Amino acid sequence: MATLNELENAIDALLDHPLGVGQFQLVRRAEPKAYEAYIFGLCLRAVRELNTMPVLRGISAPPNPFIFRGAPGQIYSRARNYGYAEFAINGQDFEIHAGVEFQGGRMTHELDVCIMRAADANRCRQQPDDPPSASLIGGWECKFYAGTLDKDLGRTFVGLVDDMGANLRLSGLCSNSAHPQLRDYFEPQRRPYPHFRLTPLEVSNEAVFVNLIKAELKKITAS
Amino acid sequence: MKHEYTAEEALRRLIEKLTARDQELASEVTVAVNSGKDIQEKERRGKKSLRFYRRTVPYSPEEALKVALDVLRAHFVEQPLFANSCHGNMAQAAIGANATDAFPWEKKKQIVHTSSGDEKIFEIEVQSETEIVSTGGRPALQYPGTLTMNRISEDSIRQEEANFSHLRSLTDFSENS
Numbered sequence: 001m002a003t004l005n006e007l008e009n010a011i012d013a014l015l016d017h018p019l020g021v022g023q024f025q026l027v028r029r030a031e032p033k034a035y036e037a038y039i040f041g042l043c044l045r046a047v048r049e050l051n052t053m054p055v056l057r058g059i060s061a062p063p064n065p066f067i068f069r070g071a072p073g074q075i076y077s078r079a080r081n082y083g084y085a086e087f088a089i090n091g092q093d094f095e096i097h098a099g100v101e102f103q104g105g106r107m108t109h110e111l112d113v114c115i116m117r118a119a120d121a122n123r124c125r126q127q128p129d130d131p132p133s134a135s136l137i138g139g140w141e142c143k144f145y146a147g148t149l150d151k152d153l154g155r156t157f158v159g160l161v162d163d164m165g166a167n168l169r170l171s172g173l174c175s176n177s178a179h180p181q182l183r184d185y186f187e188p189q190r191r192p193y194p195h196f197r198l199t200p201l202e203v204s205n206e207a208v209f210v211n212l213i214k215a216e217l218k219k220i221t222a223s
Numbered sequence: 224m225k226h227e228y229t230a231e232e233a234l235r236r237l238i239e240k241l242t243a244r245d246q247e248l249a250s251e252v253t254v255a256v257n258s259g260k261d262i263q264e265k266e267r268r269g270k271k272s273l274r275f276y277r278r279t280v281p282y283s284p285e286e287a288l289k290v291a292l293d294v295l296r297a298h299f300v301e302q303p304l305f306a307n308s309c310h311g312n313m314a315q316a317a318i319g320a321n322a323t324d325a326f327p328w329e330k331k332k333q334i335v336h337t338s339s340g341d342e343k344i345f346e347i348e349v350q351s352e353t354e355i356v357s358t359g360g361r362p363a364l365q366y367p368g369t370l371t372m373n374r375i376s377e378d379s380i381r382q383e384e385a386n387f388s389h390l391r392s393l394t395d396f397s398e399n400s
Contacts, residue, residue, distance in 0.1 A: 004227050019383045021245050033347045034306055044316050048312075063343075147258060148258055199304070
Protein backbone atom coordinates (compact mmCIF):
# COMPACT_ATOMS: atom_id res chain seq x y z
CA MET A 1 0.00 0.00 0.00
CA ALA A 2 1.33 3.45 -0.97
CA THR A 3 1.16 5.65 2.12
CA LEU A 4 0.57 9.39 2.33
CA ASN A 5 3.98 9.72 3.94
CA GLU A 6 5.61 8.03 0.93
CA LEU A 7 3.74 10.38 -1.43
CA GLU A 8 4.85 13.47 0.49
CA ASN A 9 8.47 12.29 0.55
CA ALA A 10 8.36 11.67 -3.20
CA ILE A 11 6.95 15.16 -3.88
CA ASP A 12 9.62 16.74 -1.64
CA ALA A 13 12.39 14.79 -3.38
CA LEU A 14 11.17 16.01 -6.77
CA LEU A 15 10.74 19.67 -5.84
CA ASP A 16 13.89 19.96 -3.70
CA HIS A 17 16.21 18.22 -6.16
CA PRO A 18 18.99 20.52 -7.50
CA LEU A 19 17.09 20.64 -10.83
CA GLY A 20 13.77 21.31 -9.09
CA VAL A 21 12.24 24.57 -7.90
CA GLY A 22 15.61 26.15 -7.02
CA GLN A 23 16.96 25.73 -10.55
CA PHE A 24 13.65 26.95 -12.03
CA GLN A 25 13.89 30.15 -9.97
CA LEU A 26 17.42 30.69 -11.23
CA VAL A 27 16.68 30.30 -14.94
CA ARG A 28 12.97 31.13 -15.31
CA ARG A 29 13.59 34.44 -17.12
CA ALA A 30 15.75 32.65 -19.67
CA GLU A 31 13.59 29.56 -20.26
CA PRO A 32 11.85 30.67 -23.51
CA LYS A 33 15.18 31.78 -24.96
CA ALA A 34 16.87 28.55 -23.88
CA TYR A 35 14.42 26.78 -26.18
CA GLU A 36 15.45 29.08 -29.04
CA ALA A 37 19.08 28.30 -28.27
CA TYR A 38 18.26 24.60 -28.52
CA ILE A 39 16.64 25.11 -31.97
CA PHE A 40 19.63 27.24 -33.04
CA GLY A 41 21.82 24.28 -32.03
CA LEU A 42 19.73 21.91 -34.18
CA CYS A 43 20.35 24.21 -37.17
CA LEU A 44 24.10 23.92 -36.46
CA ARG A 45 23.69 20.15 -36.41
CA ALA A 46 21.93 20.17 -39.81
CA VAL A 47 24.83 22.13 -41.30
CA ARG A 48 27.39 19.81 -39.75
CA GLU A 49 25.57 16.75 -41.10
CA LEU A 50 26.12 18.24 -44.58
CA ASN A 51 29.86 17.95 -43.84
CA THR A 52 30.19 21.69 -43.37
CA MET A 53 31.76 23.30 -40.32
CA PRO A 54 29.58 26.12 -38.97
CA VAL A 55 31.53 29.08 -37.59
CA LEU A 56 30.26 31.02 -34.57
CA ARG A 57 30.75 34.76 -34.72
CA GLY A 58 29.90 37.83 -32.65
CA ILE A 59 28.81 41.22 -33.96
CA SER A 60 31.72 43.04 -32.26
CA ALA A 61 34.26 40.43 -31.17
CA PRO A 62 34.85 36.67 -31.15
CA PRO A 63 31.79 35.16 -29.42
CA ASN A 64 33.25 34.17 -26.10
CA PRO A 65 30.72 33.94 -24.56
CA PHE A 66 28.16 33.45 -27.31
CA ILE A 67 25.19 35.69 -26.43
CA PHE A 68 21.59 35.00 -27.43
CA ARG A 69 19.25 38.01 -27.61
CA GLY A 70 16.67 38.29 -24.83
CA ALA A 71 14.20 40.15 -27.04
CA PRO A 72 13.75 40.85 -30.76
CA GLY A 73 16.46 43.12 -32.07
CA GLN A 74 18.21 44.50 -35.11
CA ILE A 75 20.80 42.43 -36.90
CA TYR A 76 23.28 45.33 -36.71
CA SER A 77 22.80 46.01 -32.98
CA ARG A 78 26.01 46.18 -30.96
CA ALA A 79 24.32 46.66 -27.58
CA ARG A 80 26.02 43.39 -26.69
CA ASN A 81 28.28 41.07 -28.62
CA TYR A 82 25.33 39.11 -30.02
CA GLY A 83 26.24 35.80 -31.62
CA TYR A 84 25.31 34.18 -34.89
CA ALA A 85 26.68 31.37 -37.05
CA GLU A 86 27.81 31.30 -40.63
CA PHE A 87 28.49 28.52 -43.08
CA ALA A 88 29.14 28.01 -46.77
CA ILE A 89 27.88 25.24 -49.04
CA ASN A 90 28.99 24.98 -52.69
CA GLY A 91 30.27 28.54 -52.62
CA GLN A 92 27.06 30.01 -51.21
CA ASP A 93 27.26 31.76 -47.83
CA PHE A 94 24.53 31.60 -45.22
CA GLU A 95 23.99 32.70 -41.64
CA ILE A 96 21.92 31.42 -38.73
CA HIS A 97 20.43 34.04 -36.39
CA ALA A 98 18.21 34.12 -33.31
CA GLY A 99 15.76 36.89 -32.43
CA VAL A 100 16.42 39.13 -35.43
CA GLU A 101 13.84 41.43 -37.02
CA PHE A 102 13.08 41.35 -40.76
CA GLN A 103 11.17 43.54 -43.14
CA GLY A 104 7.83 42.00 -44.00
CA GLY A 105 5.36 43.11 -46.65
CA ARG A 106 3.72 45.66 -44.38
CA MET A 107 5.63 45.67 -41.10
CA THR A 108 8.72 44.20 -39.46
CA HIS A 109 8.63 40.72 -38.01
CA GLU A 110 10.84 38.87 -35.56
CA LEU A 111 11.93 35.34 -36.29
CA ASP A 112 13.05 33.34 -33.27
CA VAL A 113 15.54 31.35 -35.35
CA CYS A 114 16.32 31.75 -39.04
CA ILE A 115 18.70 30.86 -41.83
CA MET A 116 19.40 33.65 -44.30
CA ARG A 117 21.72 34.70 -47.10
CA ALA A 118 25.02 35.98 -45.66
CA ALA A 119 25.39 38.74 -48.26
CA ASP A 120 22.18 40.42 -47.06
CA ALA A 121 23.15 40.03 -43.41
CA ASN A 122 26.54 41.54 -44.12
CA ARG A 123 25.03 44.47 -46.01
CA CYS A 124 22.61 45.20 -43.15
CA ARG A 125 25.48 45.18 -40.64
CA GLN A 126 27.48 47.59 -42.78
CA GLN A 127 24.59 49.91 -43.58
CA PRO A 128 22.22 49.48 -40.65
CA ASP A 129 18.85 48.20 -41.79
CA ASP A 130 16.46 45.32 -41.20
CA PRO A 131 17.10 42.56 -43.74
CA PRO A 132 14.46 42.00 -46.43
CA SER A 133 12.32 38.90 -46.20
CA ALA A 134 13.75 37.85 -49.58
CA SER A 135 17.04 37.12 -47.80
CA LEU A 136 15.43 34.34 -45.77
CA ILE A 137 15.78 30.64 -46.43
CA GLY A 138 14.03 29.37 -43.33
CA GLY A 139 12.36 30.81 -40.27
CA TRP A 140 11.04 29.19 -37.13
CA GLU A 141 8.86 30.33 -34.28
CA CYS A 142 10.06 28.62 -31.09
CA LYS A 143 7.77 28.21 -28.12
CA PHE A 144 8.63 26.56 -24.84
CA TYR A 145 5.33 25.65 -23.21
CA ALA A 146 5.08 23.61 -20.06
CA GLY A 147 1.35 23.16 -20.61
CA THR A 148 -0.72 22.80 -23.79
CA LEU A 149 0.34 25.03 -26.65
CA ASP A 150 -1.73 28.17 -27.16
CA LYS A 151 -3.83 28.23 -30.36
CA ASP A 152 -3.19 31.97 -30.86
CA LEU A 153 0.48 31.25 -31.57
CA GLY A 154 -0.40 29.24 -34.66
CA ARG A 155 -2.72 31.90 -36.05
CA THR A 156 -0.13 34.63 -35.45
CA PHE A 157 2.69 32.71 -37.10
CA VAL A 158 0.58 31.87 -40.15
CA GLY A 159 -0.04 35.62 -40.58
CA LEU A 160 3.67 36.36 -40.22
CA VAL A 161 4.66 33.75 -42.82
CA ASP A 162 2.01 35.10 -45.19
CA ASP A 163 3.43 38.64 -44.86
CA MET A 164 6.97 37.36 -45.48
CA GLY A 165 6.11 36.31 -49.03
CA ALA A 166 7.06 33.24 -51.01
CA ASN A 167 10.83 33.43 -50.46
CA LEU A 168 10.62 31.77 -47.09
CA ARG A 169 11.17 28.21 -48.28
CA LEU A 170 11.10 26.59 -44.85
CA SER A 171 8.96 27.65 -41.95
CA GLY A 172 7.75 25.94 -38.84
CA LEU A 173 6.33 26.35 -35.39
CA CYS A 174 8.67 24.52 -33.02
CA SER A 175 7.50 23.60 -29.56
CA ASN A 176 8.23 21.06 -26.87
CA SER A 177 4.46 20.94 -26.45
CA ALA A 178 1.62 20.22 -28.91
CA HIS A 179 -1.93 21.05 -29.82
CA PRO A 180 -4.08 18.61 -31.80
CA GLN A 181 -6.14 21.32 -33.51
CA LEU A 182 -3.07 23.33 -34.50
CA ARG A 183 -1.65 20.30 -36.29
CA ASP A 184 -4.78 20.27 -38.50
CA TYR A 185 -4.61 24.04 -38.91
CA PHE A 186 -1.10 23.77 -40.35
CA GLU A 187 -2.05 21.07 -42.86
CA PRO A 188 -2.84 23.23 -45.93
CA GLN A 189 0.03 23.94 -48.31
CA ARG A 190 2.28 26.95 -47.61
CA ARG A 191 1.44 26.80 -43.92
CA PRO A 192 4.30 26.37 -41.41
CA TYR A 193 5.37 22.84 -40.49
CA PRO A 194 4.17 21.81 -37.02
CA HIS A 195 7.37 20.74 -35.28
CA PHE A 196 5.52 19.68 -32.15
CA ARG A 197 7.15 17.75 -29.29
CA LEU A 198 10.48 18.91 -30.67
CA THR A 199 12.64 18.12 -27.67
CA PRO A 200 15.72 16.04 -26.86
CA LEU A 201 13.27 13.52 -25.38
CA GLU A 202 11.89 12.84 -28.90
CA VAL A 203 14.91 11.99 -31.03
CA SER A 204 12.83 11.17 -34.13
CA ASN A 205 11.22 14.64 -34.10
CA GLU A 206 14.69 16.21 -33.94
CA ALA A 207 15.68 14.13 -36.97
CA VAL A 208 12.65 15.38 -38.96
CA PHE A 209 13.58 19.01 -38.21
CA VAL A 210 17.25 18.51 -39.10
CA ASN A 211 16.50 16.54 -42.27
CA LEU A 212 14.09 19.17 -43.61
CA ILE A 213 16.83 21.80 -43.29
CA LYS A 214 19.41 19.53 -44.89
CA ALA A 215 17.12 18.73 -47.84
CA GLU A 216 16.33 22.40 -48.48
CA LEU A 217 19.96 23.50 -48.25
CA LYS A 218 20.96 20.73 -50.66
CA LYS A 219 18.25 21.84 -53.09
CA ILE A 220 19.24 25.51 -52.93
CA THR A 221 22.95 24.89 -53.35
CA ALA A 222 22.72 22.08 -55.92
CA SER A 223 23.12 24.24 -59.03
CA MET B 224 -0.80 -0.80 -6.05
CA LYS B 225 -3.31 0.22 -3.38
CA HIS B 226 -3.24 3.78 -2.07
CA GLU B 227 -3.86 5.37 1.31
CA TYR B 228 -4.92 8.54 -0.59
CA THR B 229 -7.08 9.48 -3.56
CA ALA B 230 -5.95 11.12 -6.81
CA GLU B 231 -7.62 14.38 -5.72
CA GLU B 232 -5.72 14.31 -2.45
CA ALA B 233 -2.42 13.60 -4.20
CA LEU B 234 -2.99 16.52 -6.58
CA ARG B 235 -3.89 18.82 -3.68
CA ARG B 236 -0.73 17.86 -1.77
CA LEU B 237 1.42 18.44 -4.86
CA ILE B 238 -0.03 21.91 -5.48
CA GLU B 239 0.17 22.85 -1.79
CA LYS B 240 3.82 21.90 -1.59
CA LEU B 241 4.55 23.69 -4.85
CA THR B 242 2.76 26.85 -3.68
CA ALA B 243 4.84 26.88 -0.51
CA ARG B 244 8.00 26.90 -2.63
CA ASP B 245 7.05 29.00 -5.68
CA GLN B 246 3.66 30.60 -6.27
CA GLU B 247 4.34 31.42 -9.92
CA LEU B 248 5.14 27.82 -10.79
CA ALA B 249 2.15 26.61 -8.75
CA SER B 250 -0.20 28.90 -10.66
CA GLU B 251 1.27 27.73 -13.98
CA VAL B 252 0.51 24.14 -12.97
CA THR B 253 -2.99 25.15 -11.85
CA VAL B 254 -3.72 26.86 -15.18
CA ALA B 255 -2.60 23.74 -17.08
CA VAL B 256 -4.68 21.46 -14.87
CA ASN B 257 -7.74 23.70 -15.27
CA SER B 258 -7.44 24.04 -19.06
CA GLY B 259 -9.37 20.82 -19.67
CA LYS B 260 -9.25 18.61 -22.73
CA ASP B 261 -11.12 18.28 -26.00
CA ILE B 262 -13.25 15.22 -26.57
CA GLN B 263 -15.50 14.21 -29.42
CA GLU B 264 -19.12 13.81 -28.43
CA LYS B 265 -21.66 11.99 -30.53
CA GLU B 266 -25.36 12.60 -30.80
CA ARG B 267 -27.70 10.08 -32.32
CA ARG B 268 -30.25 11.51 -34.74
CA GLY B 269 -32.92 9.09 -35.68
CA LYS B 270 -32.10 5.42 -36.12
CA LYS B 271 -28.88 5.56 -38.11
CA SER B 272 -27.40 9.03 -38.39
CA LEU B 273 -24.84 10.20 -35.87
CA ARG B 274 -23.62 13.74 -35.37
CA PHE B 275 -20.16 14.40 -33.87
CA TYR B 276 -19.10 17.57 -32.15
CA ARG B 277 -16.15 18.79 -30.08
CA ARG B 278 -16.50 19.58 -26.42
CA THR B 279 -14.02 20.78 -23.79
CA VAL B 280 -14.33 18.87 -20.53
CA PRO B 281 -12.37 18.95 -17.25
CA TYR B 282 -9.55 16.47 -16.66
CA SER B 283 -10.24 13.61 -14.30
CA PRO B 284 -8.14 13.84 -11.10
CA GLU B 285 -5.83 11.09 -12.44
CA GLU B 286 -5.35 12.95 -15.74
CA ALA B 287 -4.86 16.24 -13.90
CA LEU B 288 -2.05 14.67 -11.86
CA LYS B 289 -0.37 13.55 -15.06
CA VAL B 290 -0.74 17.05 -16.57
CA ALA B 291 0.75 18.62 -13.42
CA LEU B 292 3.74 16.28 -13.52
CA ASP B 293 4.21 16.94 -17.26
CA VAL B 294 4.41 20.70 -16.58
CA LEU B 295 7.03 20.14 -13.88
CA ARG B 296 8.97 17.75 -16.08
CA ALA B 297 9.15 20.38 -18.84
CA HIS B 298 10.84 22.76 -16.39
CA PHE B 299 12.97 20.31 -14.38
CA VAL B 300 14.09 17.84 -17.06
CA GLU B 301 13.49 19.28 -20.54
CA GLN B 302 15.05 22.67 -19.81
CA PRO B 303 18.41 21.18 -18.72
CA LEU B 304 18.29 18.97 -21.82
CA PHE B 305 17.82 22.04 -24.07
CA ALA B 306 20.94 23.62 -22.59
CA ASN B 307 22.92 20.39 -22.92
CA SER B 308 21.80 19.85 -26.51
CA CYS B 309 22.82 23.41 -27.43
CA HIS B 310 26.18 22.91 -25.71
CA GLY B 311 26.71 19.68 -27.66
CA ASN B 312 25.96 21.29 -31.02
CA MET B 313 27.93 24.47 -30.35
CA ALA B 314 30.94 22.48 -29.19
CA GLN B 315 31.26 21.08 -32.68
CA ALA B 316 31.31 24.49 -34.34
CA ALA B 317 34.37 26.69 -34.85
CA ILE B 318 34.76 30.15 -33.36
CA GLY B 319 35.46 32.97 -35.78
CA ALA B 320 36.55 36.57 -35.46
CA ASN B 321 34.02 39.40 -35.24
CA ALA B 322 31.68 40.48 -37.98
CA THR B 323 33.13 43.92 -38.62
CA ASP B 324 34.89 42.92 -41.80
CA ALA B 325 32.80 43.66 -44.82
CA PHE B 326 33.92 40.93 -47.12
CA PRO B 327 33.11 37.27 -46.66
CA TRP B 328 36.42 36.21 -48.25
CA GLU B 329 38.28 38.15 -45.53
CA LYS B 330 36.17 36.70 -42.75
CA LYS B 331 36.90 33.17 -43.84
CA LYS B 332 40.58 33.68 -43.00
CA GLN B 333 39.70 34.81 -39.52
CA ILE B 334 38.70 31.64 -37.80
CA VAL B 335 40.48 32.02 -34.51
CA HIS B 336 39.62 28.69 -33.00
CA THR B 337 38.74 25.71 -35.12
CA SER B 338 39.04 22.77 -32.78
CA SER B 339 35.58 21.31 -32.72
CA GLY B 340 34.63 19.41 -29.59
CA ASP B 341 35.66 22.21 -27.24
CA GLU B 342 32.96 23.39 -24.88
CA LYS B 343 31.72 26.93 -25.67
CA ILE B 344 30.22 29.30 -23.14
CA PHE B 345 26.79 30.59 -24.04
CA GLU B 346 24.68 33.19 -22.31
CA ILE B 347 21.12 34.36 -22.63
CA GLU B 348 20.30 38.02 -22.33
CA VAL B 349 17.85 38.58 -19.46
CA GLN B 350 17.90 42.36 -19.66
CA SER B 351 17.17 43.29 -23.26
CA GLU B 352 18.72 46.35 -24.87
CA THR B 353 15.51 48.39 -24.61
CA GLU B 354 14.56 47.36 -21.06
CA ILE B 355 14.70 50.24 -18.58
CA VAL B 356 12.18 49.06 -15.98
CA SER B 357 11.90 45.45 -14.92
CA THR B 358 8.54 43.72 -14.80
CA GLY B 359 8.96 43.31 -11.05
CA GLY B 360 9.18 47.09 -10.58
CA ARG B 361 12.89 47.20 -9.73
CA PRO B 362 15.25 49.09 -12.02
CA ALA B 363 16.37 46.68 -14.71
CA LEU B 364 19.99 47.47 -14.02
CA GLN B 365 19.76 45.57 -10.72
CA TYR B 366 19.64 42.34 -12.75
CA PRO B 367 22.70 40.84 -14.34
CA GLY B 368 22.53 41.50 -18.06
CA THR B 369 22.97 37.91 -19.14
CA LEU B 370 22.60 34.45 -17.66
CA THR B 371 25.22 31.78 -18.32
CA MET B 372 23.64 28.51 -19.34
CA ASN B 373 25.80 25.81 -17.82
CA ARG B 374 25.87 22.20 -18.92
CA ILE B 375 23.92 20.05 -16.45
CA SER B 376 25.34 16.70 -15.40
CA GLU B 377 23.67 13.66 -16.94
CA ASP B 378 23.59 12.03 -13.50
CA SER B 379 21.60 14.89 -12.06
CA ILE B 380 19.06 14.71 -14.91
CA ARG B 381 18.78 10.92 -14.46
CA GLN B 382 18.15 11.36 -10.72
CA GLU B 383 15.36 13.84 -11.35
CA GLU B 384 13.88 11.54 -14.01
CA ALA B 385 13.93 8.75 -11.40
CA ASN B 386 12.10 11.07 -8.97
CA PHE B 387 9.42 11.62 -11.61
CA SER B 388 9.09 7.88 -12.28
CA HIS B 389 8.72 7.17 -8.57
CA LEU B 390 6.06 9.85 -8.14
CA ARG B 391 4.22 8.65 -11.26
CA SER B 392 4.14 5.11 -9.86
CA LEU B 393 2.75 6.42 -6.57
CA THR B 394 0.05 8.35 -8.45
CA ASP B 395 -0.93 5.58 -10.84
CA PHE B 396 -4.50 4.67 -9.95
CA SER B 397 -5.20 2.62 -13.07
CA GLU B 398 -5.35 -0.70 -11.20
CA ASN B 399 -7.91 0.69 -8.78
CA SER B 400 -10.47 1.35 -11.48
